[in-house]
Amino acid sequence: MRQYVRQWGVHHQGRGSFQMAQIPGITVRHSRTCASRKTGARCNCSPAYEAWVWSNRDGKKIRSTFTGKGALSAAKNWRSDSTRAVRLKKMRAPTRKTVQQAVDEFLEGAEKGEIRNRRKMAYKPSVVRQYRSALKGRFLPEFGEWRLSDVEQTDLLKFKEELMGKAIADSTIRNVFVPVQAVFRRAKKMGDIAINPAEDLELPTGETQQRQAITPAEALVLIKALPEKEQALWACAFFTGLRRGELRALQAQDVHDGYIEVLRGWDDKAGAQGPKSEAGVRRVPMTDALKTFLDPYLERTTSTRTGSLSNAKRKGEDLLFGRTWREPFTPHHIADTADEAWKTAKLERVTLQEARHSYRTWLDHAGISETRADRYTGHAVGGVRGRYTHLLEAQLAEDAKRLDEYLSGVAEGKVIALEARAPGTTLSGAREAQTGA
Structure with missing residues (x-):
């Protein structure tokens, strides 16, 4: 179907000459006070342009209106792109679906694993819970009853600015809009909307929390200050760099x-699950530094299967650091126990995340390549290098030896190795004493 409409007031070079222009599929919308509404009068407004395409699947027009500078060009471009999209069945007429309905569909599909993330992986249960909380807490009260097709980018931009004006943390605002973008991205792919209003929104990044990386000598002091039953867990955190969920799920x-084989993570609600990403499945070199703490731990018989002491050693699918053989350790309990021990020893506290950061730093200082260091810490290695570079069995032993040499001080790293400090000395104080500052 082709329709030609009249547009008055298109100026051509020449003294005051105006002529009628015919534009297929675009309707000119003049303001109510425009003089062109009178027959033959010259347009004295800035008209809007409504572009449309016909959808045979829906039996109706799909429309979009453009205003302001460059509106006509934008309308032409939209119509050209939309005509092709309709022909390829990538675009449909907007439905009456509300934002609330779209959110419910998305969350339900994400929970079932039917809707995947941008990496084509199923959403983790913790991510779905975070998305639900962010959407229902701030976004849906504002937009839930809106029709999906009525939401424009200016609406989302104003909403973002309102949140920023309330002094809400940048990271919180970002956490609100990330699931919003996912919902609208899917809506466009499903043909529910013609234009994604959440695309190209400039989201605040928030301040990145600074993580400290300590030296191997400092790590040893911290580990040895802990109760004996807690030392193996923290040694594993420092000398393998496993994430907290991976430590909880380790069998x-x-x-x-x-080596230590990492195959799973742990979610508080879902239990054992796959690691954070495909790169999370990996093998991490077993160092002598770790064996010093892990071997005695494996020989001890203080683990519980049903809450009572058992003489059986941990084996098979038994959780390595679980509070029972099937129940993982509780993060806040581990942190509280460590904090109390370090406070007594007058040592600065660290977190499991900072232990992971320290491990990644030590790999670099020990001279292990960035590619292999990324693999050991469960980070994806992109590009051609990541697809065609594979880890050989002998490389694990070689890297374990190299890391042990750095940890023991045999091989000099990029930082000054500190001697173990006496209790009561802070990390900064030990550094000053070692360097003579």
Whole structure:
């Protein structure tokens, strides 16, 4: 279907000459006070342009209106793109679906694993819970009853600015809009909307929390200040760089002579699950520094299967650091126990995340390549290098030896190795004493 409409007031070079222009599929919308509404009068407004395409699947027009400078060009471009999209069945007429309905569909599909993230992986249960909380807490009260097709980018921009004006943390605002973008991205792919209003929104990044990386000597002091039953867990955190969920899900059968195999993470609601990403499945070198703490731990018989003491050692699918053989350790309990011990020893506290950061730093200082260091810490290695570079079995042993040499001080790293300090000395104080500052 082609329709030609009249547009008065298109100026051509020449003294005051105006002529009629015919534009297929675009309707000119003059303001109510425009003089062109009188027959033959010259347009004295800035008209809007409504572009449309016909959808045979929906049996109706799909429209979009453009105003302001460059509106006509924008309308032409939209019509050209939309004509092709309708022909390829990538675009449909807007439905009456509300934002609330779209959000409910998205969350339900994400929970079932039917809707995947941008990496084509299923959403983690914790991510779905975070999305639901962010959407229902701030976004849906404002937009839930709106029709999906009525939401424009200016609406989302104003909403973002309102949140920023309330002095809400940048990270919180970002956490609100990330699931919003996911919902509208899917809505466009499903053909529910023609234009994604959440695209190209400039979201605040928030301040990145600074993580400290301590030296191997400092790590040893911190580990040895802990109760004996807690030392193996923190040694594993420092000398393997596993994430907290990976430490909670680690099983006895994952510990091998030359490496630790990481196969799963842990969610408080769902229990054992896959790691954070495909790169999370990996093998981490087993160092002598870790064996010093892990071997005695594996030999001890103070673990519980049902809450009572058992003489059986941890084996097979038993959780390596669980409070029972099937229940993982509680993060806040581990942190509280460590904090109390370090406070007594007058040492500065660290977190499991900072232990992971320290491990990644030590890999670099020990001379292990960035590619292999990324693999050991469960980070994806992109590009051609990541697809065609694979880890050989012998490389694990070689990197374990190299890391042990750095940790023991045999090989000099990029930082000054500190001697173990006496209790009562802070991390900064030990650094000053070592360097003579």
